[in-house]
Amino acid sequence: MSGWLSWFFSVENLKSIFTYNNDAPLIFTQFFFWAFFAVVLLFYSILHKKRGLRNAYLFLVSLFFYYKTSGLFISILLFSTMSDYIIGMLIHSSKKQLVKKIFLATSVIINLFVLCYFKYAYFFTDAYNAFFQTDYHVFNHFAQFTNNTIGSHFDVDSILLPVGISFYTFQTISYSVDIYREQIKPVKSILDFGFYVSFFPQLVAGPIVRAADFIPQLYLPYQLTKYNFGLSLFWILKGLIKKVVIGDYIAVNFIDRIFDAPTMYTGFENLMALYGYSLQVYADFSGYTDIAIGIALLMGFSLPTNFNSPYKAKNVGEFWKRWHISLSGWLRDYLYIPLGGNRGGSWGTWISALFIGLFIVLLSGKMLVLYIFIWVLICLVFLAIWIKRFREWLTTNINLLITMLLGGLWHGASWQFVIWGGLNGLGLMVYKLWKKISPYEKYNNFLAIAFKVFITLNFITFTRIWFRAESMGTTWQIIHQIGNNFSFALIPAILVSYSNVFIVMAIGYAIHWLPTKTKNWxxxxxxxxxxxVKILLTTLTFFGIYQAMSSGMQAFIYFQF
Structure with a gap:
């Protein structure tokens, strides 16, 4: 015992506990996280009946969690928290509608500016240099300010992306919009608002929690029923199994190898890597949100379900109602519907279209693309004027395409994400046309459903080439290998060589496709x-999961967004 205590209280180990380590950010799959969570629950059990202290306490531990995950980027989180708290109060207290709109626009502009600065600085700098033949370099003003303020030594010549910034900026935007729409009233204190923004289970990779859904929970008394306790354990174990046993295993032992060097593998291996990646990204991302939901439930808070067996979807539209539900719903309610939805275009529609077009032109870095964009725009305008049916089709679908393109750009500023978002938008538009003439749409027997699910899964998997590949070159290599070097004769040997990987993949898909009744059972x-028995099974499962863990801690995929 004395040896253990001396280790714990040594200066170096205390420093490692309370300081940020860039090489070991805090994630759910670390043992340290579960020790941290146990300590959080210990003090929470004392404070949970006093709502004000409870919220303040969870705000502070959430800040510590984010510091251990992102270091001094915590200041960006605090800036967003402070600015939107103040703006929310101003929106609510303003009597004139115009003033409310001005404050709302201020909130949106500030949040998007912060997001764009950290996420798209390299993109805009490179685009400017390509257009005007200059040689400007990215300069990190935030790092310079921090160095001057606290004497740190951060590199001012590079900009790193704060973990979770895309998620918490969307949450703070929803807060301002919900106050403007009078769906909620401002929170009573900045500590309560800070808790909403930074709640650590869902802070860095979602689900995106809307203010109207979460803030009312801040003022409810703590309650954890026997049923919810069991449910929370189930969510946590399910998430860990998805992430560690399925997602990480097939990634480390198969998928990453293929995507790193596609030409070294056959077309069959490349194709199986795509199917594997579809499973991996689901297991990884839904595994994270399952753990987040379970942890939050233990503390008496309900987070929204983020996935609903998306590979059971019978069409692209249904898939996006089942996949990353919090983002899909956010884009629908805060972007798609305000733009006009399927009712037609609006001023916001055409401004958004112009923004996306200019973004794509900058992405190309070539004036030729600008000329092509202008020519396409002129053609679309003339066709819309002279052909009524085309005009109706364009105005009822343009918002859908814009939403998906912006959803792609939300993930990052690259051709890969533009194409990925555009393909999914076109898929939704084509399905809307197809379902009007499809002879199979009305059939819902087993074979018809299996066929629809198969087609949808293959389309989604195909678009993921652009989502996963590091560059356009890698993308075309994968497509070329699948189309020209499939090597049918080698398939039996490949199946044997990667038998464990393919077994895990088969089990993963089989569990995913189990009937809902079976899963509920x-x-x-x-x-x-x-x-x-629950505690014993939980302990044994934890032990088994960490015994099966692949070499090294694999970061969650959506941390990069």
Whole structure:
């Protein structure tokens, strides 16, 4: 015991606990996180009945969690928290509608400016240099300010992306919009608002929590029923199994190797890597949000479901209602519908279209693309004027395409994400036309459903080439290998060589496609087990998961967004 205490209280180990390590950010799959969470729960059990102290306490531990994840980028989180708290109060207290709109626009502009500065600085600098033949370099004003303020030594010649910035900026925007729409009232204190923005289970990779859904929970008394306790354990275990046992295993042992050097593998291996990546990105991302939901539930807070068996979708439209539900719903309610939805275009539609067009022109860095964009725009305008049916089709679908393109750009400023978002937008538009003439749309027997699911899965998997590949060159290499070097004769040997990977993939998809009744059955069975049995199973599962863990800690995929 004395040896353990001396280790714990040594200066170096205390420093490692309370300081940020760029090489080891805090993530759910680390043992340190679960020790941190146990300490959080210990003090939470003392404070949970006093709502003000409870919220302030969770705000502080959330800040510590974010500091351990992102270091001094915590100041950006605090800036967003402070600015939107003040703006929210100003929106609510303003009597004139015009003033409310001005404050709302201020909130949106500030949040998007912060997001764009950290996420798209390299893109805009490179685009400017390409157009005007200059040689400007990115300069990190935030790092310079920090160095001057606290004497740190951050590199001012590079800009790193703060973890989770895309998620919490969308949350703070939803807060301002919901106050403007009078769906909620401003929170009573900045500590409450800070807790909403920074709640650590969902802070760095979602789900995106809307103010109207979460803020009312801040003022409810703590309650954890026996059922919710079992449900929270089930969510956590399910998420860890998805992430560690399925997602990380197939990534480390197969998928990453293929995407790193596609030409070294056959077309069959490249194709299987695509199917594997579809499973991996689902297991990884939904695994994170499952853990987040379970952790939040233990503390008495309800987070929205973010995935609903998306590979059971029978069409692209249904897929996007099942995948990353919090982002899809956010884009629908705060972008697609305000633009006009399927009712037609608006001024916002055409401004957004112009913005996307200019973004693509800058992305290309070539004046020729600008001329092509102008020519296409003129053609679309003339066709819309002279052909009524085309005009109706364009105005009822343009918002859909714009939303998906902006969703792609939300992930990053690259051709890869533009094409990925555009393909999904076109997929939605084509399906809207197809379902009007499809002879199969009305059939819902097993074979018809299986066929629809198969087509949808393959389309989504195909678009993920652009989502996963590091460059356009890698993308075309994968497509070329699948189309020209499939090597049918080698398939049996490949299946044997990667038998464990393919077995895990088969099990992963099989579990995903289990009927909802079956999934509900084993969930309810776990929840209704005696408490001692639940704890024993949880302990054994934790032990088994970490025994099966692949070499090294694999960061969650959506941390990069």
């Amino acid at each position: 084993y969930q309810e069975t776990f929840i209704n087990l005696p408490l001692v």
